Amino acid sequence: MDRRKLLGAVAVAVPAVAGAALLSDLDFGRDPRSESSEGFSGQAEEVSGDAAVAQNAAPPAIGVQFHGTWDMYWNGTTPNTMFYKHLDTLSSKGVQVLRLDVGWSSAQPTNAAPTASQWYHQRVNTVLDEARSRGMQVFVTVHQSPAWSRPNTGSEVKQYPTDPNSIKPWLTFFASTYGSKILAIEVWNEPNLPDFTQISDSGQRTARYVALLKASYAAIKAGRSSLPVIFAGPCQTDDVFIRDCYAAGAKGNFDIMGVHPYQGNQTKPPESTDITGKARMTNMPAIIAVMAQNGDSAKPIWWTEFGFSVHSNDAVPAGQVWLYGVPDEQTSASYVSRAYYLAWQQWPQVKLAVTYCGYKTPSDSLGHQYGFRIMESDGTAKPQLVALSNIRQAFGSLQKL
Numbered sequence: 001m002d003r004r005k006l007l008g009a010v011a012v013a014v015p016a017v018a019g020a021a022l023l024s025d026l027d028f029g030r031d032p033r034s035e036s037s038e039g040f041s042g043q044a045e046e047v048s049g050d051a052a053v054a055q056n057a058a059p060p061a062i063g064v065q066f067h068g069t070w071d072m073y074w075n076g077t078t079p080n081t082m083f084y085k086h087l088d089t090l091s092s093k094g095v096q097v098l099r100l101d102v103g104w105s106s107a108q109p110t111n112a113a114p115t116a117s118q119w120y121h122q123r124v125n126t127v128l129d130e131a132r133s134r135g136m137q138v139f140v141t142v143h144q145s146p147a148w149s150r151p152n153t154g155s156e157v158k159q160y161p162t163d164p165n166s167i168k169p170w171l172t173f174f175a176s177t178y179g180s181k182i183l184a185i186e187v188w189n190e191p192n193l194p195d196f197t198q199i200s201d202s203g204q205r206t207a208r209y210v211a212l213l214k215a216s217y218a219a220i221k222a223g224r225s226s227l228p229v230i231f232a233g234p235c236q237t238d239d240v241f242i243r244d245c246y247a248a249g250a251k252g253n254f255d256i257m258g259v260h261p262y263q264g265n266q267t268k269p270p271e272s273t274d275i276t277g278k279a280r281m282t283n284m285p286a287i288i289a290v291m292a293q294n295g296d297s298a299k300p301i302w303w304t305e306f307g308f309s310v311h312s313n314d315a316v317p318a319g320q321v322w323l324y325g326v327p328d329e330q331t332s333a334s335y336v337s338r339a340y341y342l343a344w345q346q347w348p349q350v351k352l353a354v355t356y357c358g359y360k361t362p363s364d365s366l367g368h369q370y371g372f373r374i375m376e377s378d379g380t381a382k383p384q385l386v387a388l389s390n391i392r393q394a395f396g397s398l399q400k401l
Contacts, residue, residue, distance in 0.1 A: 175223025
């Protein structure tokens with residue numbers, strides 16, 4: 001089988017650098033997803049990897065982020081029409097796995113013992129049941145701390161609890177109550193960023209994440225010992241953060257490595273090696289090497305979030321390349337498909353790739369977040385979702401999780 005031709009046939013065909021020539025190649029400015037300005041030099045390792053091809057019979061499993069507990073889908077604890085339309089569309093297009101974000105802050109707003117009758121848990125349970133009834137599996141990402149767990153720290157929920165052990169009762173309850181319905185639990189979201197931790201110092205971000213990961217791993221295993229735990233996907237292919245977490249004691253406290261392989265400049269195609277480092281998907285070998293150095297070569301890697309936003313760049317402030325979008329849906333669809341191809345050919349540890357996201361309402365002036373959606377509000381599949389469907393049709397069940 002000529003795998004390059006096969007996947008090329010199912011992808012939306014767009015020139016490799018569609019839209020990229022309209023923008024500067026010099027994306028060396030400050031990335032707000034990191035704590036300092038970074039320069040890059042040299043060329044990334046050449047992508048060939050014929051040995052990896054023999055190890056993977058198919059691309060990663062097809063996953064999509066589904067914000068199923070958000071208010072846009074609900075009337076209290078009753079799902080609205082859009083909720084069902086979106087699940088039906090995702091299922092009909094062959095999506096295998098949904099990533100469901102679950103806010104601890106909403107699930108346990110007081111330090112009272114959690115219950116399944118609480119309104120937010122009812123929403124979670126409904127999402128799990130409705131997804132499973134349509135043949136889709138679900139893993140959850142737990143994040144956001146309730147105010148009682150971080151006194152005197154302000155109103156921002158995207159930060160760690162003061163005592164990492166305070167999450168344990170809820171996580172044990174969650175794993176025990178819902179563990180039979182989910183694939184795994186991812187502990188937090190993009191812990192290498194100040195945005196999701198409210199910690200400016202990189203060393204403190206590492207130390208506090210590892211402390212939370214250890215507490216969460218113990219709690220989840222106490223609730224359901226067989227339930228896998230996912231190391232939270234850092235933003236981009238941040239091998240340095242992962243290396244530092246290993247040094248701080250992360251080994252043995254997760255079963256799956258999560259990664260969010262966003263391009264630092266999304267106009268760059270997945271195969272781009274114009275710079276080295278975490279701002280390119282092609283830095284994945286550095287993460288694989290760190291895992292190998294720590295004896296974790298056998299652990300699977302899940303891309304728990306990635307995608308390519310579609311929007312005009314006319315209003316993007318000068319130098320802020322991380323806010324660039326690709327020019328059209330076809331380019332985004334092509335890049336998503338080619339990312340699956342790249343993982344298939346090069347990195348056999350990548351067993352699941354989750355495209356961000358099923359749907360979001362407009363929320364920012366540039367349209368960057370809104371531009372990631374792969375469905376419309378009425379359930380119409382956009383080209384990105386059609387491209388995923390084509391991959392599924394060509395390969396069937398894809399990777400086993």
